[in-house]
Amino acid sequence: MREFGYRRASDVPGTVALLGSEPEARVLGGGTNLVDLMKTGVERPGLLIDVRELPLDRIEVSDDGGLRIGATVTNSDLAAHPEVRRRYPALAAAVLAGASGQLRNMATVGGNLLQRTRCGYFTDVTKACNKRTPGSGCPAVEGEHHNGAILGATEHCVAVHPSDMGVALAAFDAVVSYETAEGTGELPLADFYLAVGSTPHLETALPSGALITAVTLPPAPVAAHSRYRKVRERASYAFAIGSIAAALDVRDGVVHEVRLAFGAVASRPWRAREAERVLTGGPATAEAFAAAADAELAAAKTLPHNGYKVTLMRNLVVAMLTELTEPTEPSEPTEGAAR
Structure with missing residues (x-):
């Protein structure tokens, strides 16, 4: 380690x-991803700025009924907050589905947004990786890619974003607030992550030297009837091979509003806007849910060993939306239920 x-x-x-004056500085929240990458040599900062004592650890209900979540709020505190559980249960469930209890006690909201992919080629400095070393290639395309991206990927990178929390935030139009030497700014989560293109090493649209200060969730009554489901290769402490955050408002058998976002299928949390468009105003039936999933996944580009994700995500859409049409309210999110 440097x-x-x-x-x-x-x-x-x-x-x-300090961030503006030290180009090699990195922000340290919980360190659950950054420190691991420093140990393997992927990250080599010259300075760590510990932000855990900044006054950014509050969750506040806004006047319009949304939530403002401070950047240093821990994942555990986020999942346990009564207003998060009541207004955005899919978000609480998504956070509980991520990592272990010990890691959630350390990990922060701001750090979660900035975590790096767990692609084995990225985390191994002896291997080529365009995300780590631009222009070196993407060996995952011809090599190990069973958990690779099927949406928005290019020949330059097929890595997926690992965040569970980010999937739920994407479904509910979260906005990231930040501070720079020039002043404050905001980025909708839809614009926060950059498309892979030919520059996968450029991951976010945050300005240089920016400090994330908060994440805001606008009011969304439909979010109170939402769920999150994560599919993984083992029951505990594993990254997703596919996940979904879903919210649904059905009136007289017709879809009035729907929110859908996918995880582990792209380099960023994937908002399923085409599926939402197909569903809105139509019947709330399993056949309609399947057709909407097919419309979203029509753009999927698979590799030899990750094509199963198309079927997996289709089944998740149908299962989750079908559950959300049931009259009973979802139970309080728990770690087991989030799996």
Whole structure:
């Protein structure tokens, strides 16, 4: 591991100033991803700025009924917050589906958004990887790619984004707030992550030297009737091979509003807008749900060993939306139910 400096941040303006003056500085929240990557040599910051004592650890209900979530709120506190569980149960369930309890106690909301892919070629510095070393190639295309992307990928990168939390945030139009030396700014989550294109090493649209300060969820009554489901290769502490956040409002058998987002299928949480368009105003039936899934997945480009994800995601859409048409309210999100 490269030798690095350490500073403990005490206020947001000072942190932003330090980030602007130290190009090799990185923000340290819980460190659950960054420190691991430093150990393997993927990340080599010259300075870590510990932001855990910044006043960014609150969850507040906004006047319009949405939520503002501070960037240093831990995943455990986010999942346990009564207003998150009541207003956005899919978000609470998604957070509980991610990592172990110990890691959730450390991991932060801001850090979760910025976590890097777990693709084995990216995390192994002895291998080529366009995301880690631009222009070196993407050996996953011809090699191990069973958990590779099927939507939005290119020949330059087929890695998937690992966040569970991000999938639920994408479904509910989250907005990321940040601070720079020039002032404050906002990015809708839909614009926060960059398309892979030919530059997979460029992952977010955050300005250089920016500090994430909060994530805002706008009011969404449909979100109160939402769920999250994650499919993984073992029951505990594993990244998804496919996941879905879904919310549904059905009136007289007709879909009034629907929200859908997929995980582990692209380099970013994938908002299924085509499926939403097909469903809205139509019948709330299994056949309609399947047709909507097919419309969304028509753009899928598979490799020899990840084509199963098309069927998996189709089945998840039908199963989740069918469950959400049932009259009983979903139970309180728990770690087991989130799997």
